[in-house]
Amino acid sequence: MTVLVTGGAGYIGSHTCVELLKNDYDVVVVDNLCNSSEISLRRVAELTGKAPCFYRCDVRDTAALSDVFRRHEIGCVIHFAGLKAVGESVQKPLAYYENNLGSTMTLCRVMLEHGVKQLVFSSSATVYAGNNPMPLSEESRTGDCSNPYGWTKYMCEIILSDIARATPGFSVALLRYFNPVGAHESGRLGEDPSGIPNNLMPFISQTAVGQRRELSVFGNDYDTPDGTGVRDYLHVVDLARGHVAAMDYLKAHEGAAVFNLGTGRGTSVLEMVHAFERVNGVAVPYRITERRAGDLATVYADPKRSEQILHWRAERTLEDMCRDSWRWQSQNPRGYQSGD
Numbered sequence: 001m002t003v004l005v006t007g008g009a010g011y012i013g014s015h016t017c018v019e020l021l022k023n024d025y026d027v028v029v030v031d032n033l034c035n036s037s038e039i040s041l042r043r044v045a046e047l048t049g050k051a052p053c054f055y056r057c058d059v060r061d062t063a064a065l066s067d068v069f070r071r072h073e074i075g076c077v078i079h080f081a082g083l084k085a086v087g088e089s090v091q092k093p094l095a096y097y098e099n100n101l102g103s104t105m106t107l108c109r110v111m112l113e114h115g116v117k118q119l120v121f122s123s124s125a126t127v128y129a130g131n132n133p134m135p136l137s138e139e140s141r142t143g144d145c146s147n148p149y150g151w152t153k154y155m156c157e158i159i160l161s162d163i164a165r166a167t168p169g170f171s172v173a174l175l176r177y178f179n180p181v182g183a184h185e186s187g188r189l190g191e192d193p194s195g196i197p198n199n200l201m202p203f204i205s206q207t208a209v210g211q212r213r214e215l216s217v218f219g220n221d222y223d224t225p226d227g228t229g230v231r232d233y234l235h236v237v238d239l240a241r242g243h244v245a246a247m248d249y250l251k252a253h254e255g256a257a258v259f260n261l262g263t264g265r266g267t268s269v270l271e272m273v274h275a276f277e278r279v280n281g282v283a284v285p286y287r288i289t290e291r292r293a294g295d296l297a298t299v300y301a302d303p304k305r306s307e308q309i310l311h312w313r314a315e316r317t318l319e320d321m322c323r324d325s326w327r328w329q330s331q332n333p334r335g336y337q338s339g340d
Helices: 010-023 039-048 062-073 086-091 093-113 146-167 200-208 236-250 269-280 304-310 318-331
Strands: 002-006 026-033 053-056 074-079 118-126 171-177 177-179 215-218 233-235 255-261 286-290
Touching: 002 010, 010 026, 010 039, 010 236, 026 062, 062 093, 074 093, 074 236, 086 093, 086 146, 093 118, 118 146, 118 236, 146 171, 146 255, 146 304, 171 236, 177 200, 177 236, 200 215, 200 269, 200 318, 215 269, 233 236, 233 318, 236 255, 236 304, 255 304, 269 318
Parallel strands: 002 026, 002 074, 026 053, 074 118, 118 171, 171 255, 177 233, 215 286
Antiparallel strands: none
């Protein structure tokens, strides 16, 4: 079967391409490269011996996207393409709504025109309301999002669920990610943020490699064991495997289904910093700064539904996440700009 991966040159997308190719799927990638590099796809080919077919275009470009569907007999779509920085979404809400909702609606329209009715959607734990008890299950309350990025994921879930209800044979898996970290164990694929990282792990690894003077830890007075925020960190390769499991589920199930992808365990910021230092034998200087507006003390998943229905479970440890992140960063100190 041929799988279309939108945003397939990005961090999670490229790792998912590796897992798809390892499972003998044919892969077509559409990516506008606004926050990714085509080098990642060359490295996917290097790691698997099979090259994804790549089209550089924006998913919102109906004509270009329709041409891709005409050229390939696509059986399923995995939709990663979108803007994803929480802080930026607060500063540029219109860009986020236009891009994330527009790309999803254009994609669905083109899919239906070509009779493609299986979709795996990259959603987020940011769709959950901030006052839920932990851990978060798929039945936890959604909405009341704290930023435009979260609202775009929430709205896309509603749009896709409505399409599934209205369209016989349409099936969609809404995968709510927690905190993806790590890199491919080869060190050839990893997270390559542009500018100042929005996520903890690349900030840690860039500090360790000397790109940044110190790590900013936002608050140490939360109601947690060491006062720093607790999150559910998930290895990106386990996350990529979750998409393959969701595709297998869609083959036999119609309608919309929601799944958490997380480990079910919380790790604090300082626990992550100290684990990184211990595993890799490097120092990570840090400074405690003010809390960020909207940050919660503790967020972690209840992944039992994914374990029971998708037969998927996160396998890689915190040590694996730290080791693989450092291997990627130390071998590619400037990310993909370091070259092949």
